[in-house]
């Protein structure tokens with residue numbers, strides 16, 4: 071088989087069957103599945119004992135652009151995937167926010183030009199990374215930082231790096247990456263399907279900002295936009311992409327649970343009583359029941375504290 075035919079067969083295989091590349095790292099195993107979203111554009115899902123963050127890889131003529139380079143734990147299967155999908159270097163990396171499950175992999179590709187909002191770099195540099203609780207190595211810190219929207223041309227695409235309208239959302243350094251021609255939006259940790267999100271109140275996030283930015287996604291992008299969640303489904307479920315309609319429904323569901331918690335708070339119910347209730351109304355029990363995400367109790371505690379702080383302010 072010629073090299074070209076070989077490559078085509080390989081790519082067809084990649085499209086047909088998710089590659090599952092196992093890795094062993096400190097006793098923990100991570101695997102990676104892929105889904106082709108467009109020509110040379112892949113959504114990668116790592117599946118490891120500490121979460122399953124998404125990476126998006128876009129192949130250009132001379133290298134890859136990555137969105138969120140994933141956990142260090144996923145480095146080996148990520149590199150194996152890139153080899154199988156073209157064996158080119160990683161040229162650019164954009165990161166949706168500073169949390170370690172989305173940024174640890176910056177250290178795997180220190181030669182890539184990494185792009186991030188100013189505030190996100192500050193968070194990365196000062197060690198407030200969720201996993202590992204250490205700063206990212208200096209050589210891997212973002213190279214190109216900005217405090218406004220930036221548009222990049224790569225692999226024949228127009229790629230918008232967009233700051234959300236409310237800078238205090240999931241964290242205070244969030245970035246949205248939108249591939250205009252493909253209508254693919256990398257939304258980081260804003261969309262969790264039927265699970266509760268984390269709002270990182272300790273690192274500049276806010277509940278109001280989170281909801282405002284979710285609403286902005288719904289209003290700002292075309293209805294047929296494919297929204298890549300920062301964490302997808304778990305195996306054996308298929309990798310899922312959200313529609314704008316699903317993001318709208320998600321925002322409304324979260325708002326319903328927040329309204330209920332607000333009502334209880336205003337009735338004078340204290341946090342401990344509320345968080346430990348075992349007769350919560352739907353959708354709280356269902357959304358909190360899934361593994362490896364926020365429980366209803368943690369969601370209640372997070373929302374209650376945010377609302378109480380708002381009331382106090």
Ligand SMILES: [Zn+2]
Nearest residue numbers: 167169240259
């Ligand atoms: Zn996060």
